[in-house]
Amino acid sequence: MTLPKIAYLTGEYPRASDTFIQREVAALRKHGHEVETCSIRTTGAEHLVGPEQRDEHARTFKVLDAAKNPLRLIRSHLRWLRTPGRYAKALGLAWRTAPKGIKGRLYNLIYFLEAGVLAAHLQDQGVTHLHNHIAKASCTVAMLSEALSGIPYSFTIHGPDIFFEPHHWRIDEKTKRARFVACISDYCRSQLMCFADQSDWDKLHIVHCGIEPDRYGKTWHSGQRLLFVGRLAAVKGVPILFQAIDKLKGDMPNLQLKLIGDGPERTALESMSKRLGIDDRVEFLGYKNQSEVAEALLQTDLFVLPSFAEGVPVVLMEAMASGVPVITTQIAGIPELVSHGESGWLVPPGDVDALCAALTRAFIDPPERQAMGEEGRETVEAHFNTHKEAAWLSQLICGYAGDNAPTTKRPEPTQ
Incomplete structure (x- = not known):
């Protein structure tokens, strides 16, 4: 035909x-x-x-x-x-x-x-x-x-x-x-x-x-490396993530964040990281191609997307396909991808304390984090x-x- x-x-x-x-x-x-x-x-x-x-x-x-x-x-x-x-x-x-x-x-x-x-x-x-x-x-x-x-x-x-x-x-x-x-x-x-x-x-x-699940290698780490992928725009809620890192930096000396992407808020976010004194923990990498994003996921411990508004973010699918546990916000279509407590953690948008609590929970319970990463990959393979x-x-x-x-x-x- x-x-x-x-x-x-x-x-x-x-x-x-x-x-x-x-x-x-x-x-x-x-x-x-x-x-x-x-x-x-x-x-x-x-x-x-x-x-x-x-x-x-x-x-x-x-x-x-x-x-x-x-x-x-x-x-x-x-x-x-x-x-x-x-x-x-x-x-x-x-x-x-x-x-x-x-x-x-x-x-x-x-x-x-x-x-x-x-x-x-x-x-x-x-x-x-x-x-x-x-x-x-x-x-x-x-x-x-x-x-x-x-x-x-x-x-x-x-x-x-x-x-x-x-x-x-x-x-x-x-x-x-x-x-x-x-x-x-x-x-x-x-x-x-x-x-x-x-x-x-x-x-x-x-x-x-x-996504193509086979493009992403399955990984598991027990460190404190965070990854964000997305446009550096107000809707993505990156300042909330910066404030959470600022609150947690005393208890988590190895906490690091890499940001892949670019956008209108980059200059303001770079200034904010310096003002909070976390610029030594935050690295801006700019746009990367699909292979480079997949490689970055292999080197991270937790994926965080604190958005205020989304559809169903493909970057979450990519992280889940890599077996990386995710923390994101309970908005729009995200709960159709991430089941809270099963394949990741969902927090209210704009809530710094809730994000801090989720990050703390993820890092003090590595077995739960690993189980969520595995469940996330199965979800993506089956439905996305x-x-x-x-x-x-x-x-x-x-x-x-x-x-x-x-x-x-x-x-x-x-x-």
């Missing part, structure tokens, strides 16, 4: 912080799909941290760069003007779904221009289905591309930030017009149900972001394996393309 040729679209691809999308693309290719990758913007050099990112970047179609070519832009839209009724409806959709204000209207008209170029590219490449990750501006382009070309789209919705401004991003209309929506967790699906029409609920499926999740996504794409669209949230147990 010939599988549909797919295109993938995000605002910026590939990014060092979105390696799960690259894994999903690679897994779909292994399942037999031809996948054309597309990115609205050109990825910054800081994200091209390894050969995998550089190879994907080289083969990815950059929509905005193509749209800046006047001849290509005009030719693309002249193609769709051959069906003036469809073109007018697509333009009307762009106007109708634009955020309030002149700026919102202007941006949606720009997205409409980009959609014309993207749709022409997809048609030229023989793509029959477009899938979008991150349901913001790039998903608007995907929706308008479908309105122009008739090439159907689906999207993966993550959260939590998309749910801060659901009306701005018109996730109701995007859901209505999509063939299906892949929600990364039950929590995420429930949030989308707040805004999507009830008639669309049946096409909201759960497709976990996943990118190859299994890509197979389910492929089933959704193929099913909706035919007459056998799946009717369950998740794959049947026999699959």
Whole structure:
């Protein structure tokens, strides 16, 4: 059976912080799909941290760069003007779904221009289905591309930030017009149900972001080395972790923290570590590629993610796949990955004392820590394996393309 040729679209691809999308693309290719990758913007050099990112970047179609070519832009839209009724409806959709204000209207008209170029590219490449990750501006382009070309789209919705401004991003209309929506967790699906029409609920499926467990070696240590991986942004709660280290440094002389990632808060966090007198215990490593993250996990004793808002963090999956016990916050979809007291510790977000208590508990009870690491790896292997999740996504794409669209949230147990 010939599988549909797919295109993938995000605002910026590939990014060092979105390696799960690259894994999903690679897994779909292994399942037999031809996948054309597309990115609205050109990825910054800081994200091209390894050969995998550089190879994907080289083969990815950059929509905005193509749209800046006047001849290509005009030719693309002249193609769709051959069906003036469809073109007018697509333009009307762009106007109708634009955020309030002149700026919102202007941006949606720009997205409409980009959609014309993207749709022409997809048609030229023989793509029959477009899938979008991150349901913001790039998903608007995907929706308008479908309105122009008739090439159907689906999207993966993550959260939590998309749910801060659901009306701005018109996730109701995007859901209505999509063939299906892949929600990364039950929590995420429930949030989308707040805004999507009830008639669309049946096409909201759960497709976990996943990892390749075999990429991560299983490890176990009994030291006091902590690891954080993520964007250095306010939402990740790193200052709470710094305050906890400050409180515990007297009782834990060997406590050390490495941070992998970068972001807008890095300078402020470096200053904070000096102000607290813990800069000799904290090391900022910047962005690292997948292999380097896997290696860092082999050298750590405990993974900590004190976020204030998350979807289902892939970095937690990576740590759990390595057998590293985790401490994180009891928010959003995280409890669907980490079971408190079984595969890790969950603490209230923003609570320094609770985080200190969890760190202390982890370090005074090594056997419990090891058992949690083992349970975490089993959880990830069973429910967050990118190859299994890509197979389910492929089933959704193929099913909706035919007459056998799946009717369950998740794959049947026999699959």
